[in-house]
Amino acid sequence: MITETVIQEAAGEITRRAAIRIPEDYRSGIRDIRSSEQGQLSCFVLDTMMDNWDAAVADQRPMCADTGLPRYYVKFGNEASIQGGFVALERALRRATADATAKIPLRPNRVHPLTREDHNNNVGARAPEIEYSVEPDADWLDITTVHKGGLFGTDYRMLFPGDGWDGIKKMFLDTMIQFGRRGLACQPAIVGVGIGGSKDTCMVLGKQAACLRVVGDRHPDSEIAELEDELKELGNQIGMGPMGFVGSSMVVDCHIEVAHTHTGGMPVSIHSFCLSSRRAVVRIFADGSSEYRTDPNWFTPYHRREEVE
Amino acid sequence: MTNTGFNTVELGGPAESAELEKLNIGDVIYINGMIYTGREGVYRKILDEDNSPPVDLSTISNINFHCSPAASIESDGSFTVGAVTATASFRFSKWMERWFSLTNCKVVVGKGGMPQSDYQQYFVPNGAVYLTTVGYGTGALLGRGIKKVQQVYWLKELGIAQAIWVMEVEKFGPFLVESDLRGNSLFEQSKREIDQNIEGLYAGLKQPALRRYGETTHRTDEVI
Ligand code: SF4
Numbered sequence: 001m002i003t004e005t006v007i008q009e010a011a012g013e014i015t016r017r018a019a020i021r022i023p024e025d026y027r028s029g030i031r032d033i034r035s036s037e038q039g040q041l042s043c044f045v046l047d048t049m050m051d052n053w054d055a056a057v058a059d060q061r062p063m064c065a066d067t068g069l070p071r072y073y074v075k076f077g078n079e080a081s082i083q084g085g086f087v088a089l090e091r092a093l094r095r096a097t098a099d100a101t102a103k104i105p106l107r108p109n110r111v112h113p114l115t116r117e118d119h120n121n122n123v124g125a126r127a128p129e130i131e132y133s134v135e136p137d138a139d140w141l142d143i144t145t146v147h148k149g150g151l152f153g154t155d156y157r158m159l160f161p162g163d164g165w166d167g168i169k170k171m172f173l174d175t176m177i178q179f180g181r182r183g184l185a186c187q188p189a190i191v192g193v194g195i196g197g198s199k200d201t202c203m204v205l206g207k208q209a210a211c212l213r214v215v216g217d218r219h220p221d222s223e224i225a226e227l228e229d230e231l232k233e234l235g236n237q238i239g240m241g242p243m244g245f246v247g248s249s250m251v252v253d254c255h256i257e258v259a260h261t262h263t264g265g266m267p268v269s270i271h272s273f274c275l276s277s278r279r280a281v282v283r284i285f286a287d288g289s290s291e292y293r294t295d296p297n298w299f300t301p302y303h304r305r306e307e308v309e
Numbered sequence: 310m311t312n313t314g315f316n317t318v319e320l321g322g323p324a325e326s327a328e329l330e331k332l333n334i335g336d337v338i339y340i341n342g343m344i345y346t347g348r349e350g351v352y353r354k355i356l357d358e359d360n361s362p363p364v365d366l367s368t369i370s371n372i373n374f375h376c377s378p379a380a381s382i383e384s385d386g387s388f389t390v391g392a393v394t395a396t397a398s399f400r401f402s403k404w405m406e407r408w409f410s411l412t413n414c415k416v417v418v419g420k421g422g423m424p425q426s427d428y429q430q431y432f433v434p435n436g437a438v439y440l441t442t443v444g445y446g447t448g449a450l451l452g453r454g455i456k457k458v459q460q461v462y463w464l465k466e467l468g469i470a471q472a473i474w475v476m477e478v479e480k481f482g483p484f485l486v487e488s489d490l491r492g493n494s495l496f497e498q499s500k501r502e503i504d505q506n507i508e509g510l511y512a513g514l515k516q517p518a519l520r521r522y523g524e525t526t527h528r529t530d531e532v533i
Contacts, residue, residue, distance in 0.1 A: 041335070041485075041499070044315065048443045048450070048483060056392075056449035064446035065379040065394035105381035105391050108469055118468040149446075151397070163517040170514045177507065178532045182421040182496050184397065186445050239506040242444065243421075245499045276446035 001081055002141055002284050004088040010282040010290050011096035012103075014145045015070060018280040019062040019104055022053040023294035026190065026277045029215035029252040033188055033236075042247030045183075049242075049275050064276035067109040068149035070097055070122055071129040073212060073298060077138025080286065093130055093143075098123045131204075133303055139286040144296040146211040146279045153185030153272030156203055161266055165227070168195070168268055169234060175270045176235050176250055183243035186274035188252045190215060191235065194269040197259030206269035209255040211279060212298035219256060220301070228254045242275070257299065260306075322478065323371040324416050329438055332486045334495040338440055339482035343370040343459070343475065344418070346377065348396060350471030352404040354463070355411070363462040367413040369475055375401060375419030377470035379448065380458070388458040390476075392448030395420035398439075399533040402427040409435040418484060420445050421496070424533065428492040440484040441495075447483075454481030504529045 027050070034046045056063040072093050082089050098121035101108055108120040110127045122128065135142075155175045159167040172193070179185040192210025194202045218225040232254040241247020261267060283291045315337045320328055322342025332338075345366060354360050366373075375398045379391040398419030405423075408414060409431065417432075418440045432439060442451070455476050462473040487495045507528050526532070 040315075041495075044337075045443055048447055052444065052447040052450045055453055059449060059453060061449050061452050062379050062392040063449050065377070065392035065448040065452070066396070066446070067379065102381050105379055105389060107377060107379035107392075111468075118470065120469060157517075157521070158519065160518045163515075166514045167517045170511065170517065173510055173514075177528070181500060181531055182533070183445060184421060184533075234510075238510060239503045240499075243441070244496060244503070246502050274446065275444055276448075 001083050002286065002288060003083045004092045006284060006288050006290070007082070007089055007141075007143070008092035008096050010284055011072070011093050011143055011145070012100050014143060014280040014282050014292065015096060015100035016104055017292065018145050018147050018278040019067070019106060020056050020060055022063060023214070023277065023279060025214040025216060025294065026252065027053065030188065033249040033252060037241060037247055037249050039241050039245055039247030041243070041245035042241030042249055045242040045245065046249060062104060062106060063278070064149065065107050066149045066276075067106045067122060068147040068276070068278065069109060069127070069129070070106070070145060070147045073131050073133070073144040073146065073296060075142040075298065076132065076134045077140045078134055078136050079139040080141050082141070090130060093128060094123050097121070097128050133298065135300060136302055141284045142281060142296070143284070144212065144279060144281045144298065147276075148207075148211055148273060148278070149276060150185060150272060150274050153179040153187075153189060153274070154270065156199070156267070156269045158199070159266045159268050160264070163266065167266070168193070169231070171268055172231055172234065172270060173238070176238060177240070179272065180238065180240045180250060181244040185272040186276070187242055187272060188249045189272035189274055190277055191231070191251050191254045192271040192273065193231065193254065193256045195256060195258045196261035196267065198261070199267055201259050202267040203269045205257040205259055207271045208298060209257040210271040210273040212296040213255040214295045215253040217255065220304070224256050224258065228256050231256070320416070326415070326436060329415060329436070329490055332438055332489050334486050334489050334493045334498065336486040337482070338484040338486060339480050340372065340454075340484070341479050341481070342477070344372040344374050344478055344481070345370055345476070346374045346474040348375050348377065348471060349401060350467040351463070351473055352401060352408065354467070356404050356407050362412075363473065371413055371415040373408070373412070373414045373417050375417065378474060380469060388461065390455050390458060391452055393451040393455060394446060394448040395442040397421050399423050402431070406431040406435075409437055416440060418442065422487040422494065424531070425488070425492065425494040425497045428488040428494060432488060433490065433492040436490060438486060438490060439488040441487040443483050443485060450483070451481065454478045
């Protein structure tokens with residue numbers, strides 16, 4: 001039985017880790033991209049970012065003052081059980097967010113969209129978002145937190161089957177260039193592309209592809225994996241680097257996720273997970289012990305299944 | 310401090326005009342002295358709603374930072390500042406001209422700059438420069454440079470993110486000079502070079518069947 005106290009503690013800890021420590025996969029992706037960067041200003045920006053990550057860990061302060069929108073992704077082992085059930089889980093996550101906001105501190109970023117009222121704790125209506133998925137034959141609970149910033153760098157478009165791969169490439173270029181200028185998207189980013197589903201699943205998938213897969217990960221479907229490589233390369237050929245300076249560091253990695261869609265359409269969404277790609281994960285076991293990591297391992301074979309069962 | 314090979318300059322807060330004259334786009338800047346934050350909440354309250362500023366800002370500094378800190382208020386009323394990150398400045402350009410004449414501000418620090426025409430129209434006549442933060446997520450490095458929060462104005466009225474934070478800073482940076490006193494722009498310079506490559510990237514890609522309503526911008530236009 002997993003208790004509410006254990007969940008709240010673990011959720012507070014991943015919130016702290018996400019805010020302060022850049023995931024190693026992203027850092028080594030930036031190191032790689034830096035090694036082939038020729039643009040002087042682009043190199044300066046990348047070096048400064050790496051200094052910033054070191055300073056964040058050394059001082060135990062957030063790497064970026066823009067908290068983004070802290071949220072949670074919960075994966076349930078099918079046999080996991082929580083004392084107090086889902087209500088206790090959600091309460092623990094809301095409390096952990098408010099506590100961490102005061103303690104770390106995080107900038108209170110969540111305001112009412114119309115009145116702009118700020119609760120000063122990053123909690124509010126539908127905030128933090130909590131999304132769920134399940135995994136068979138397991139009794140643990142995986143909680144991932146993602147603090148995605150970025151008012152820029154995301155787009156959605158209804159393309160059609162006839163637009164094909166060309167249409168996706170064009171939309172990808174459009175998004176990278178328009179939000180890459182001046183570095184509005186705080187690139188180099190992990191770019192997630194959602195293809196298919198209905199409009200809302202398309203958006204959700206693309207965002208999850210950006211935030212819940214690590215740099216270097218490739219889709220198990222080899223055709224999709226090739227497309228990921230192609231888009232990554234295309235983005236880095238634009239001639240633009242961080243802050244929109246001349247360079248070649250635009251896309252640290254590209255992840256594509258697909259969902260079966262309307263026979264007449266091909267919705268596409270694009271999301272950029274920025275230079276503060278903040279994510280942290282905890283697995284809580286049935287005995288109450290926990291293990292921390294940075295790979296959410298969200299897209300399991302079960303999660304991507306296509307058959308009726 | 311990052312070693313850049315670029316010209317690195319330490320700037321006082323308030324900044325002297327002689328210091329500003331020497332700046333060129335691409336210079337790396339660190340600030341020592343006093344700065345204050347101010348963004349849309351402050352501009353709206355003072356410039357649109359005609360409230361007088363809670364303090365004569367010109368007596369504090371002439372450096373206006375477009376930012377809100379990750380800060381918390383301790384039980385004894387003091388402040389803990391964790392990280393500091395700028396917010397995108399282009400949204401504020403419409404207020405700049407009146408802001409300059411009201412506060413005598415000479416240095417705007419923010420994220421991503423403004424269109425070059427704004428520098429020429431508003432900044433150059435007022436002897437002001439624009440510095441951009443780097444990255445942009447250098448929140449921890451900038452947080453380190455904050456020595457002391459001297460005063461916070463309009464905390465209750467505007468909240469942590471939008472209040473006026475008056476802060477003493479030391480080796481606060483790095484920033485890049487995005488626009489100098491002549492209204493040159495570092496972003497514009499990069500853009501001109503990058504634009505030469507852009508049409509080529511699209512060669513052979515066909516237009517999607519369904520256009521977007523209002524899809525009329527040129528590829529070299531900016532969206533800001
Ligand atoms: S997009 Fe990311 S790096 Fe940029 S300001 Fe927001 S959180 Fe920070």
